[in-house]
Amino acid sequence: MIFNSDIMSSIRISFLFLLMTMSSFAQEISPNQSKWIWYPGDFEVWLHTKVGCRRTERGQPYPPFWRIDSHYGVVIFSKKYDNPRTEKIEIYADGKYQLKVDGNIIYIFDPLNFQLPAGSHTIEFLVENFINVPSLMVKGESCFTDESWQVTNQNQKFYNAAAGRFTDPHVPPSTFHLSLKPVSCSIIERSANTMLVDFGKETFGKVIAEKVKGAGKLRLYYGETKQEALAETNAETYDYIDVNYNSARNDTTDTRAFRFIYSVWDSSVSIENISALYEYLPLEEKGYFECSDTLLNRIYNTSLYTLKLNTREFHLDGIKRDRWIWSGDAYQSYLMNFYTFFDEEVNKRTINALIGHDPVERHINTILDYSFYWLIGIYEHYIYTGDTAFIRQIYPRMKTLMEFSLGRSNKNGFVEGLPGDWVFIDWAPIEKTGEVSFEQLLLSRSLEVMSRCAGLTNDPASEEKYGKLSADLKQKILAAFWSDKRNAFLHTRINGVLSQNVTRYTNMFAILFDYVDEGKKQMIKENVILNDTILKITTPYMKFYELAALCEINEKEKVLQFVREYWGGMLDLGATTIWEAYDPTQKSDEHYAMYGRPFGKSLCHAWGANPVYLFGKYLLGVKPLAPGFKSYLVEPSLAGLQWIKGRVPTPHGNIEVYADRKIMKIKTVEGDGILRLHSKKQPVMEKGAGVKKLGENYYEIALDIPYKEYIVKYW
């Protein structure tokens, strides 16, 4: 009907076919190539409306309980250019669009052969799409869409456009989808109208009821355990399918998480088998870990599989139940991701989806701590990737959230849970009212991160303001909560009255954030972390930080022993993925209950996968010293093991590490590497490079040649 609409409708039709046949992840980007662009954060906001609202609980829809924004339906992309001669461009848009050159609408043109006038001009594309995220691709020799284009939702604010891996003009961002692969199961029990099947391990996908015939109901009950599937309507998820004569079909459900499926059908219906389409985000296993302890290897591999199942459109908390993005959970997934897949896109997608649009009216996920993890997580992402463009893109929203948080601080400059705020910290019987010291610590760290990000985005006034606020707050925390009597941080202060209770949270984070001196670190270790009278942690979530803190203060053997017991305990109970919570004192089916429901607990929870991070960061010992691994440290640690080996991904390739009690082999990547190691006498390099002594039995070797294997003998 209009010239460009013909093209658009043909693009739209082709999407439908493409959806089933190809993955948008297959596209690789070469430099100076045109990309689909969109309003920053809005591809993610759009995707989140779909993913966030897919949760069901026992047959009932269960969307998130915080405000979920839609994408902006009308945006304008613009670019100033200066071309010596006219240039042919091709135009692709996901949505209706209007083209202006220097403010004048172009009425009649061929979108696949538009002649861009020579000289200095501004082109603008107003794209409208309220169903899918409006996006644009322009392909030309010198004029093509990328992150240098400007975009606005017409609110007088202009940002650089966002782009991702979408470079095929026929595959716009709205075609985003995960991959599918058929998987089969074994039938364990079968009767005239029931069947129990086992997929061998926890999995995720669309269920296929094979060769269904007749008319009536088919009921599918999903179980992470056999008990859950057999519990029928007490299972957390199930589907009731209407079968009818006219459509004997392979019925496909929405995606579900399960190992077992119990199916029950009316006598008027028959069914031959069950299978599934495993749905997954194609992820390259760049990171890797192996050691002389086979139990730790099993724990590593089960953790890796757990993480993989939860690393999808976004970093999900768990695949069975919430299937939501929780900022505190996601923060751990960002870090684990860096030691496994190094998939930057899923981190950025998650960060963008969590914040949504202005106005900020509540904390992220309604949780005070989760706003702070969101802020801190962005800086961690930057440290590993060196992606300053992302910081510049997200910074305006970081600032809105921080100003919202500061606007709710009390007269002492501390934050407390106000009406509508959830102070989470952990699933644990702890006090959550008043000025909880843990929240102040997260706020102080968030302010520090804000200051650094302000520095990266040319906002010196905010850099100074947030830096000063952070430093002041750090002092106030020490003054208010450090107890010289208990030699530890106290938990909270309510209406000016200090609680004498000591919990692990503030204390272990003070070590992790390096907010206390060595003396205090040792006190915290003795008085809190290794003190059995202090309330123990029963979630892998907080274990993440406790074990990391122990690693930071060189208690790695203890950490491994704990991992063997705690994670090994779950494996002993038959876990094929790591659980949301695990209390070794529980018995039998008690393990599966949570939130007052017999199978409420998630048995495949991302935060349980933290050994992949701990082993990479503290055993292989690799971490960035400057953003994007411009410089990095390798400090392998056997922690009592015979040998360890593995890979840690970086933006420039994988660092490979091998260590036994006599030799270390490090294969470097681009960037200034440093190897540090303990040795009873001076280590020896194969080809005699410089070894520097740092202290008693402690040495440093510069790994200054990229992509080279360094072999070091030590004692």
Next chain:
Amino acid sequence: MIFNSDIMSSIRISFLFLLMTMSSFAQEISPNQSKWIWYPGDFEVWLHTKVGCRRTERGQPYPPFWRIDSHYGVVIFSKKYDNPRTEKIEIYADGKYQLKVDGNIIYIFDPLNFQLPAGSHTIEFLVENFINVPSLMVKGESCFTDESWQVTNQNQKFYNAAAGRFTDPHVPPSTFHLSLKPVSCSIIERSANTMLVDFGKETFGKVIAEKVKGAGKLRLYYGETKQEALAETNAETYDYIDVNYNSARNDTTDTRAFRFIYSVWDSSVSIENISALYEYLPLEEKGYFECSDTLLNRIYNTSLYTLKLNTREFHLDGIKRDRWIWSGDAYQSYLMNFYTFFDEEVNKRTINALIGHDPVERHINTILDYSFYWLIGIYEHYIYTGDTAFIRQIYPRMKTLMEFSLGRSNKNGFVEGLPGDWVFIDWAPIEKTGEVSFEQLLLSRSLEVMSRCAGLTNDPASEEKYGKLSADLKQKILAAFWSDKRNAFLHTRINGVLSQNVTRYTNMFAILFDYVDEGKKQMIKENVILNDTILKITTPYMKFYELAALCEINEKEKVLQFVREYWGGMLDLGATTIWEAYDPTQKSDEHYAMYGRPFGKSLCHAWGANPVYLFGKYLLGVKPLAPGFKSYLVEPSLAGLQWIKGRVPTPHGNIEVYADRKIMKIKTVEGDGILRLHSKKQPVMEKGAGVKKLGENYYEIALDIPYKEYIVKYW
């Protein structure tokens, strides 16, 4: 798959059929009946994403150039109830939903037979729908959805739910649509592959190309004039349709505005005729006007038809081109609506769609004056309808907009156009920079309105604050802009320097708002309004206010003479609807050009219909004296005519008025009516009720019996 989804999908399917067969306007509401409810303003926000983005210009899409919000996709409706016994309710939702009783999810239930437990409980429905506006209907004896339910988008703010005329459980708000009626045309010219048709008058609808055969292009060029249709791609709107052998069809286009259609087809295509489906909002013509002057009657009827064509999902500016909601234009439509259709819903829909969602980042339609018209318009709506519930619903958004406006005022408390603001005032060559006195006047009136609405919504602090700001500003305007030399308001002050220019805008609004004393009103009349050296107004838009101001100062004969010349001038040129602008000095096709395009001018523009308001308010002389016509004035005025008669709608029925030079007949409605009239001696009532003398030859009669015809003789 889930119990309630079966019901929902069957509801959804039935919608499709209903869409084509029935109108949602047919439903009438009886008290205590359950209604579909939604998040306040969001049905309108949702509808606006569709209506606002339908504009095309010469084949190109043309969405609005301000931020267009989507509705909230997830909302929670809740209600506390206290029932002596269990109650059966039926549940209907447009979207996936979750039901909680006292915070607990209900897992298995029949939505058409849910037993509400006895006692005191809270029920909550979380409804999710990102495509259509999430809405809910609960039908029960004592528990049913209406505006007493609470709703939140989960941002910690809770509002009363909104509802409208949707009371059929199978016809939720998302089925909203206008009505269709076939209309035909005459063929004026026909060749082998072209045809020019005439629908006899301007109309609006979907075009049907009848008995199209072959394969190739069919081009339809729309014209408000014959010239425009024949101008082909210089016409403001046209459609190119791909005809092919496989679908010889009655092809239906999107809705277009036209009187003439010029169609051109490829030689491989044939077509028999053109017809259309007239699309309209069913509106009752409650108001009516007729008089002894047939030209004025023609003007009234053409104005009424113009208003009808533009009164649709919302009050549109014009049907050919923008088809948008412009707040300044809509303000006039609200007022005209009260003297014609008294359709409260279209006013409320328009007001809601214009404001959208927080945050307010720009003025409404980007125009400074249009924010103020939005605020003032709400109060006018209240004055005519007495709808305090609507004030309570919209007040939070009024406050956000006013605070945004005040936040942009300068050190003098005056507003100026800041970057991104459009200072419109009128299509006229006038200065728009600096402290334009007209904008200050609108701000002062807006503050006054805010104060009154704060009073209606129990916000005494704001009532006082805004009231004081308004009074202060009024004084400051007089002090800054009234010139004792010119005896008029000056136009603007730029960087502290008063321009000596006098324009009509501030001066005539000062009369309309009653912001100056009688002495100044007379000075304004002589020095400005009746002064031909002051820049004349050439849009019916500003004529609206100028003529109303003249009526207010008793220059009604002059007003009628002007209406005859100006509106009559358009009729003489063959207008079947009233134009966006008319300059009698232009010649021939010059009349149709605007915005630099030969047919850019809208020839069917709502603001042109203002005689329907002027005649009803100032000739029939009916206006509310208290909100919702609780009391009202009737003061008929012949203004030189032999006789006038007509009806003015109120919430309680139509007031009927007849007057000639000897007699007046008034049929009353509920409310305290007052008749005022000039008579050379004391008027005489048919049945001898009390007549009060107000002044020299000026009398008042109480019309205190509702639905009675009062007959008054006078001299």
